[in-house]
Amino acid sequence: MVGRGAETGENPKRLPNGEAAARIVRAAGSSRDRADLLHAIVVAASEIVGVDRCVMFLRPKNTTKLFRGVAALGALVDGAADGLICGGLADRFSREIIASRGPVVVENAAHDARAIRPTMRQFEVTDVLGVPMIAADEVDGLLFVEQHGSRRSYSDQEQQDLMHFGAVALAVVLQFDAAAELREANARLDRRAATLGRAAVIDRRFTSLSSTTPDADGIAALTARLTEKQCSVATVEGVPVAQASPDGVSALVSRVLAPQITAQPEVAEALAAIAPGRSAIVGANVNCNLLHRSLVAPVTVDDATWGYIAIMESRSRLTLTDQAVVERAARALELELRVDRRIAAAGLGGGVLRTDYDATQLQRTMDEHLGPLPAALVVCRVEPRGTATPSGTGEIAAAFSSHYGTAPLLTHTSVDAVSALVVGLPEGISRTAGCARVADALEAALRELPDPDAHFAAVSTARRSPDDVHHAFEEARQVAHAVTSLCSEVVLVVSASALGVGRLVLGAVDRCALERFVTLELAALTTDGRDPREAELLRTLYVFIESSRSPRLAAQALNVHENTVRYRLRTIAHLTGLDVAGDAQDQLTAQMAMLVLRLQGRLPGYDPLGRPVPVRRTAP
Structure with a gap:
């Protein structure tokens, strides 16, 4: 759509399109600052039309409607681009540009219903030209130009030149952003490679250590040399295991693992929050005279925290390399402890x-x-x-x-x-x-x-x-x-x-002697092909002994009356001569005999482990 302003006359171009395009291409190649390129675009756009104000909007990634201001030139709008937004439902001016995919002129914008009139009055906008910036058949940007303080008409040629320039400018911006993303990706790869290189060096050093001095002192000394920081190793109870300094002679001692420090609630909470295999910074604490930050990693063996290894921030700041070293040192300690425990357990098991x-x-x-x-x-x-x-x-x-x-x-x-x-x-x-x-x-x-x-x-x-x-x-x-x-x-x-x-x-007497003992003491209750009455008496005797020799408890277990239990015990005494209700010696004799019968599988109603089983009834 072309506004009526195009009919009021033409204004000479101040900057040829080709020269404007060349200028922004040079700007993209000479600087890696995106703001410099965007500023060069709005300057060139204003000079193409011969006005003194221009604002550029781009659609952010992952959005579909709103455009955000990225660059502005001219009185009242300098520095205001970052806070500007267009393309909303009330912004009929921008939506008309997007829908028509062509230039649109709004005369006397402060009174035109298509524009956001309060914004137009705020920036003292009169006659404004807006063009779309199109790439891959999508409107991804908008350019607005205007002569501040005076009326201005825009010829058809000016509108087309500005629109073509907008397309070139958007392509340059997209190319610039792609190059910047590629540089950042390469930089990440370089950083990753450097990190992996350092990690490989760290791993080789600790692997080499494992074949020479695989102890806490050696691991602490290597950690101190690699990080150039004081290192300490202590058990979870606070018992010091190893201390080391980068130069081997420093008197400065890391105190973060001392019992009086780990007993502080803040420190104890920080240590408990560190996940196995990771590390965390424990901050300084003036309340307990802990004046330095420390990087601490837990040493975990058999799913339990054995202790901690820590380095103290004294000569330089803690870094990601320090983190890699401390976590690798913790794994080295865990490996050595597991090996020690296996070796010791092999000897202890026999010991x-x-x-x-x-x-x-x-x-x-x-x-x-x-x-x-x-x-x-x-x-x-x-x-x-x-x-x-x-x-x-x-x-x-x-x-x-x-x-x-x-x-x-x-x-x-x-x-x-x-x-x-x-x-x-x-x-x-x-x-x-x-x-x-x-x-x-x-x-x-x-x-x-x-x-x-x-x-x-x-x-x-x-x-x-x-x-x-x-x-x-x-x-x-x-x-x-x-x-x-x-x-x-x-x-x-x-x-x-x-x-x-x-x-x-049972462990000291042979089977034959035990069987003779049972036959002698319980002969009347263990005859071949015993009848149901004998089985009932044996079960009663066993339950009585297992019920702490209590007739009441035995009656409850057998689901009979207490007097029934007493009657059966008297019957057992009559048949065997064992007064299990009143004589301690007879009770012990009966207990041993019942244990032998149970293990032999001859106790009715129970398996060898004393677990109840169904009783097999014998036909009369």
């Missing part, structure tokens, strides 16, 4: 199972390599069964970990292919419940192995010190001996708590 060891030295070694021990420990003994090929200790431990939730503290394989697992019990659980949880996890693990029936496992009661752990292994051996010698059914796991004190006797 806690032997009798010829120094308990004090073993306790010191366990504390050093395993850290604080759990409140209670349980030993699992897994023996091969029959002629099948058993799984290895590592495979058993891995399967156990998946069900128990944590890995065994120690593992060991003896020369006779017996696997031993030393397991920690979690806090807040009773020892009896903890042992039951270990037994359940071990049974589930054995059932996952290629040949579950190739193993039998015994679980000790809960223990604490190295001496106790050795005795727990012996206890598990007694349980295994008792069960394998007496039990005719295939049982995967038996815990010592399931046998009670009877494990001491």
Whole structure:
């Protein structure tokens, strides 16, 4: 659309189109500042038409309607381009240019309804020419020119020249932006390459260190040299492990990992927030006399924070290279600690199972390599069964970990292919419940192995010190001996708590002697082809013993009247001579006999582990 201003006369061109285009191309090539190029465009546009004011708008990326001011020339508009927007619903002038894709002239803009009249009055606009800037058949920019303070007409030639110039100018801007993006991409690649180069150097240095001095002192010294900053390593409890300075002699010491510093709430919170494998800056804290910032990375072993490595900002600012060095140093420490623990665990696993060891030295070694021990420990003994090929200790431990939730503290394989697992019990659980949880996890693990029936496992009661752990292994051996010698059914796991004190006797006496003992004491209740009445008496005796020898509790478990229990106990006393209701010696005798019957599978209503099973009724 051409405004009526085109009919009021022509104005001579002040700058030829070709020269204007050449000028902005030179501007694009001589400067990398986009603002310089945009300013050159509005100057050339104003000179093409011979006016003193020009404003240029471009459509930002990822928008469809609004155009933003990018450059302005002339009185009142200099420096105002950044705050200008056009192309909105109320801006009929700009929308007409976009829709017509051609030049539009608005005379007396302050009174023309197509323009935003308050804006026109603010900038004292009279007769204005607007042209689209088109690229790839899209209007991506707008140019407006105007003679400030006087009326002005625009010839058809001026309108076409300005529109053609706008298209050239937009192409130059787009080319300039593409070149700038390419330079930035190349710069990012260069920075990335430099970073990767530094990372490769850092990695080679730490890898080389691993084959020479793989200890905390060596890692701290290398970290200090690479970062040129003071380095410290400490355990999570604040025990100092290593200190190093870039020159090897500086007296300046990093204090961020000292116990009195880590006890401060702000510092403790900052350390706890650092994710494994990452690092973070811990700021200065005048309240605790921490005068320097530090870059700290956690050292994590077996999903627990063992300690921290830190460098102190003293000689220069902390950098991304410093971050890469500290995080690589933390990984180096983690690797060395894992190796140390594996080596130590291999020795400890055998140490806690032997009798010829120094308990004090073993306790010191366990504390050093395993850290604080759990409140209670349980030993699992897994023996091969029959002629099948058993799984290895590592495979058993891995399967156990998946069900128990944590890995065994120690593992060991003896020369006779017996696997031993030393397991920690979690806090807040009773020892009896903890042992039951270990037994359940071990049974589930054995059932996952290629040949579950190739193993039998015994679980000790809960223990604490190295001496106790050795005795727990012996206890598990007694349980295994008792069960394998007496039990005719295939049982995967038996815990010592399931046998009670009877494990001491069962593990030391052979099968024949135990069977003679049961026959002697309970002959009247264990006849061949026993009738339902005998089975009922045996179940009553077993439940009475398991119910703390309480007739009331036994009656509740059997769902009978308490007097019925008392009557059956008197019947048992009449048949066997065992006064289980009142004589402690007879109670112990009955308890041992019932344990043997249960393990042999001869106790009606219960399996060898004491779990209830349906009672098989015998036809009369």
